[in-house]
Structures are given as structure tokens and as C-alpha cells.
Amino acid sequence: MGLIETELTESDPVWSAMDEELERDERVFLMVEEVAQYDGALQVSRGLWKKYGDKRISTLPFLRAGLRPICEFMTFNFSMQAIDQVINSAAKTYYMSAGLQPVPIVFRGPNGASAGVAAQHSQCFAAWYAHCPGLKVVSPWNSEDAKGLLKSAIREDNPVVFLENELMYGVPFEMSEESQSKDFTIPIGKAKVERPGDHVTVVSHSRLVGHCLDAAAVLAKEGIECEVINLRTIRPMDVESIEASVMKTNHLVTVEGGWPQFGVGAEICARIMEGPAFNYLDAPVTRVTGVDIPMPYAKILEDHSVPQIKDIIFSIKKTLNV
């Protein structure tokens, strides 16, 4: 299977995923802040209005029965203004109606820290949404993840929170020939081993997967082989993949951009303890997280508020006691 040397940034596969699904299913439509003439605040939705028109691409928020909306938040920080609807209307309705009313909606947009946007615009919402039964929460890392997972999210009959990352929109990745097909999907709820290794399992999601791979490359020179797992989906979490890896490596480090308390890493720790992999651990699990503070603006402070590659390397070595 050949790898076509096509480099696409995350926002292009997001665009093509939406374009393909809009074409495939008439019930799909897009609700976006500042789409059309402003061309989508971060230009992810650019050109879609020109292609599909007002009926399918809209800045008007409204609920239409029998349809499959894709709702874009300019950033997930603004989703807090609508969060009651995401949780109480979207997540819980199928349950409350005992199966009568499904809610096939996708909420997508950039999540987490950007660059210099300060406290109110830098929060990671993975843990907030993943806490809630009735929601699926997806967090892609690279272009293939973005495309395949978004197509699955749009085809999914339940509400999906799709957490993109603004800093990844401009990063080019190679995309395989397979991933260029209109039917390419990646299943929700399945993690991917991005890099195999025997000494330590490193689990992450979104942008920090790249940091973990960079850390792994540095550690490989010292003879430490990391197995880097890209979660891809936060809820339902693929705990089995993590367990299988930990049973091989005996060490686990989780890496996330969000705050530590009650976060993704905390959940992974709890689940590992509750399952078969616990007895295979040679050391407590280490969580690498954002610093437990609101995001400061000044660059030097901002740089020290999020995990750096050196923090990941340090944590892995401490976990391995080397």
C-alpha cells in the first residue's frame, strides 16, 4: 500500500471530511459562527458555504428534526455558554426518552491551549465532556485521525464532542492513499499504537502525542524504548489497549494538556488500578499535565504552564527510576 506524499494540515482533512459527508447525506448540515462571508473564523469551513449554500451551511442556530447537524464552536471555551444544551439536551435525551429520540449531532472546534490567548481562551474540555454519559468524546492528533474520526463522528447516531487543536491546523502530515478515499473512517473508541516499545507505555491525546513521539526519539538514543499510544477517543476510552501495553512494559506515563485534577490521566490511573494491568506495574503511574493554574498571558509563564518535551522525558525517567 503506497503512501502518497501528500501533506495536509489538520484543517484540510477536517474540511474534506465535512465536504464528503455533506455530499453523502442530505440530512447533514453545518452550523457555524462566522462562516460564509468571514470564511469561518479559523477558515476551517472555508468554501463550504460557496459549495452548498445557505440551506446546508448556516449561521442560524436552530433545531430541525430528522437532521444531522454539525455544530462548530469557534473554540470550546465558548461552548460553556451552550453547555447546558450539550449535556442536558444532547447527551441525556435518548436515555430520558427510553430510546425514542436519538440525537445525532457533532459539536466540533478547537480545544485547549493556543498561543498567547490567555486564561479565558485556553482551557481543555476533554475531562469536562468525557465525564458525561451519553456523549462520545473524540480527540484527533494528526490529519488521518482528524479526517477518519470526523467522518465517523458525523455518521455516528449519538452526540459527539470533537476536540480539535488550533495549533495543529497548520501542521502538515503525510496521508496514506487509503485515507484519501471518501469511505475512509476511523472507528470511535479505538486507540492507536503510534510507536511500539518495551520499556514504558506513554499514553496521550491530541497535540501532545507529537511531543511524546519527540520525547521517545530522544530517549531511544539512551536505550529507552517507549510505546506511545494515541488515545484518539477519550470516551469511550480504549482501556484494553492501554492494559495490553502496560502488561508488556510494566510502566505507565500519561500526558495531557489539561489540568491535573479529575482529568484524563486521573481516569486512566483509576481504570488501570481496577483492571488486570495493575499487578504488572513496577511503579506508580505518572501523570504529566498542564500546571494547575489559569493560563497566564506572558510567554515565559505560558511556556511553563504546559508540558514540555523535557517534562515528559524527565517523568519517564523518574518512572523507570533511571
Add this chain to the structure above:
Amino acid sequence: CTLTTYIQTYLSHQETKESKCDLHRLEEGPPEKAELTRDQGLQYYRTMQTIRRMELKADQLYKQKIIRGFCHLYDGQEACAAGIEAGINPTDHLITAYRAHGYTYTRGVSVKEILAELTGRKGGVAKGKGGSMHMYAPCFYGGNGIVGAQVPLGAGIALACQYQGNNQLCVSLYGDGAANQGQLFEAYNMAALWKLPCIFICENNKYGMGTSVERAAASTDYYKRGDYIPGLRVDGMDVLCVREATKFAADHCRSGKGPIVMELQTYRYHGHSMSDPGVSYRTREEIQEVRSKSDPISMLKERMLSHNMASVEEFKEMDVEIRKEVEEAAQFATSDPEPPLDDLCNHIFYNNPPLEVRGTHPWAKLKSLS
């Protein structure tokens, strides 16, 4: 030159200079005649010109990547900030959204501290921790990043004024985009019910990011949106109109009549923020037309010159002084050091014993002081 008193006609709409300002549920509005003294004129000119030059300097620093993240500039709208400040007391309260640099200045923060905050230095008004959208001062509550969220806060500040019986009021600002937010209507309701001393002011600059008011709002009469709350609409490019309308609104609130809504028709020359060129949803001709016909600073200057209240040389001298002030502030803002790392975790809680904060991993134990 001694103090010259000048009486002039109150102007409201740009189209017909004789028309009154628009009123909603008000028997009468602000006075048709406003008095401008020479000192006042020079002061308003200085304030507006300082804001203008400060914002243009910020534009420059942003393009040099010395300012990062978000930067929403206020040039074009100076008459609003200057006029409002002239109509209230320094002990009154004010809260606005993210296009806040102008208000930060009128509420008493120096250009130096504003620019140093934009460049993220320890000499910034928020010690570099807030950035463009999060600057504060006594009686000035920011600087708020989430559209519309500041308005219920403003109503709350007005509630505090009423509760404390201190005859103060709160000016709660928002834009034409935020005017469609549900939380505004909740704030209107509570303010009206409890007769809170709150002036709700909509700075209508015709565009919410890239969406023109016609495409965003079922009703673009923002001064009427308070429904049961009286309202008035004035020319936000004329500093005297803004001042008189604000004084009128302040009297209304202070006399116990409850809240009032004010719409200022204004315009921003820059795009929504520094990442928006501002020309994909409006024409360059439109921007140029406003600049040449309705610029707030030029209008005031012309008015004062044509009535011999000041000379061309005086204005030139002021311009030179202001440029110097802004240049020195920029110098400071680019040379002041960044905040120290041990400030990273401070200011989580007020009045709290020191606490330990988790860093990026369990071995990083950081310290937080109030």
C-alpha cells in the same frame, strides 16, 4: 488664552445634522445644547488622540510579533470611551468586553502599563498575566473575553451600588454582536425589576466580527432592545453627544428610575482583531468614507478650530507630546523584563494561606501566594 465658553448645537444623526437623538420610552432626552469649554475640548482631544496613537502603536508591535495572541483595536471608537468618562464620575464603575484598551486608559491606567501588559511584561497593569483582554483598575472590571458575559456582571455591580447606597452607578458595555445574547435579556429583566443603577451601553460598530448587523439581528434598533427599559440612540462619533447622553443616562439612574439602555453608533477602522484584515465583509471605500467624514478626533479639532478655541499650533504641540508619550511607553514595553517564574502560580485565591500547586508532573511542587 482665558477660558472660553462656547454654546453649540447638539448634533445626533450623521445624515441630518438637525435631528434629535432617538428616544425609546422617554418623554425627553438629553439637552439640545451642550457646552464645551476650551479646557474640556483640549482634554477630550488629548484623551482621544492618546488612545488613537496607542492603538496604532499596538498594531505595529503586533505586526512585529512583540504582542501575541488576541488584539482587538479601538481606533475609530475613541469618542465613546472619552465621552462616557466625561459623563460619569471616577468613582462610578465600568465594565466592557475585549475591545478594552481605550477604556483601560480612560479609567486611569497609563499608556505605559497598557502597552507593557500587551507585550506581557512585569510592568504591565496585570503583571503580564492577563494580556489584551484582561486589564483591570479600581472601578474598572476589564476587559472580558467571552462575548456578552460582562453584561450580567455589570448589572451585579450596579446591584452592589444600590445595596451600599453610595449613589454610584455601573456602565455596562457590549457590542452589536453581544446584543443578541440571551444573558443580556436576563440582565435587563433583573435590572428593571430591581431598578438597578445600570447604564447598558451598546457600541454599535455595525459588525460583529464579520457579520453585519443586518445579517445578525432581527431588530437593529439596539436602543429599543431593552423593551420595557427606556433607551436612547446617539452619534457615537461625536464626543459631545456621547457625553451629554451619558450625563442624561447617569441622572436617570441616580434618581432611582432604574436602568437605561444607550446605543452609540460608531465605527472601527481595524478589523475585528489583528488577525482580521477587515475587508472581506466591508469595502475599503466604506472605511475611507468614515475616516474622512466622521473621524471623532478630526471632528472635534475642526469644531474647535473653526470657533477659535485653540490654534493649529496647539494641536500640533499636543500631537508631538502624545507621540512622545506613546513612544516612551513602547520603549518601556519592549525593554521591561517578563514576569519572574515564581509569579506563575500566585493569585489563585485571595486572602488565603500559601498553597502548593502541582506543576506539569508530580515532582514539580510549585508555590502559590495570595
